[in-house]
Amino acid sequence: MPRIKIEIPEKFFFKTEISVRITDINYGGHLGNDSLLSIIHEARVRFLKHLSYSEKDVEGSGIIMTDAAIQYKAESFYGDDLLFEVGVIDFSKVGCDIVYRITNSTTKKEIAIAKTGIVFFDYRNKKVVAVPDKFKSKVEGLS
Numbered sequence: 001m002p003r004i005k006i007e008i009p010e011k012f013f014f015k016t017e018i019s020v021r022i023t024d025i026n027y028g029g030h031l032g033n034d035s036l037l038s039i040i041h042e043a044r045v046r047f048l049k050h051l052s053y054s055e056k057d058v059e060g061s062g063i064i065m066t067d068a069a070i071q072y073k074a075e076s077f078y079g080d081d082l083l084f085e086v087g088v089i090d091f092s093k094v095g096c097d098i099v100y101r102i103t104n105s106t107t108k109k110e111i112a113i114a115k116t117g118i119v120f121f122d123y124r125n126k127k128v129v130a131v132p133d134k135f136k137s138k139v140e141g142l143s
Contacts, residue, residue: 004069006113009087009099013142016046017105020080031076031111037068040100040114043084047098051138058120059132066095067117073110081105088139094128095119096139 018039026032048054056062076082085101100114122129 004071006069006071006099006115007089007097008101008113009089011142012085012087012099012101014047014050014086016043016084016086017081018042018084020076020078020082022078025078029077031080033070033072036070036076036102036112036114039082040068040070040084040102040116043086043100044098044116047086051135053135056123059134061120061129061132062123063118064121064128065116066119068114070112070114072112074104074112076104076111082111091131091136093130095131096136 020031020035020039024031024035024039026035045055048058053059081104083103083105085103087099088096089099090097095118097115097117100112100116102111102114103109104111120129120131121127
């Protein structure tokens with residue numbers, strides 16, 4: 001069975017650290033896959049806030065996640081501090097991919113690589129809209 005491959009950006013331009021909570025641990029005693037996706041969501045919100053945006057307001061448009069992919073590399077456990085490095089790639093007319101490299105801050109071991117595809121959305125009119133030029137310029141200026 002073919003495995004997913006996530007393209008790594010040339011540069012990650014935002015970093016944030018998030019600790020693994022006890023509620024993130026599954027019955028196997030390690031970070032659950034569903035919890036990692038939730039923590040990735042937190043990293044995305046922090047990244048947007050760093051750019052003075054929110055998920056509901058990026059230059060007047062909101063965002064919607066269209067897909068997600070995660071390549072797991074190693075286990076993570078309760079209390080681990082995880083470093084999330086964030087980059088943006090593959091702009092289209094209406095969206096882009098946000099890519100995350102997740103490593104254990106202490107051991108430097110890579111835990112996962114992930115990406116979330118997003119499109120820009122007009123919540124009032126319930127339709128997909130073009131990537132805001134100012135957002136794209138701001139992100140490309142970080143690279």
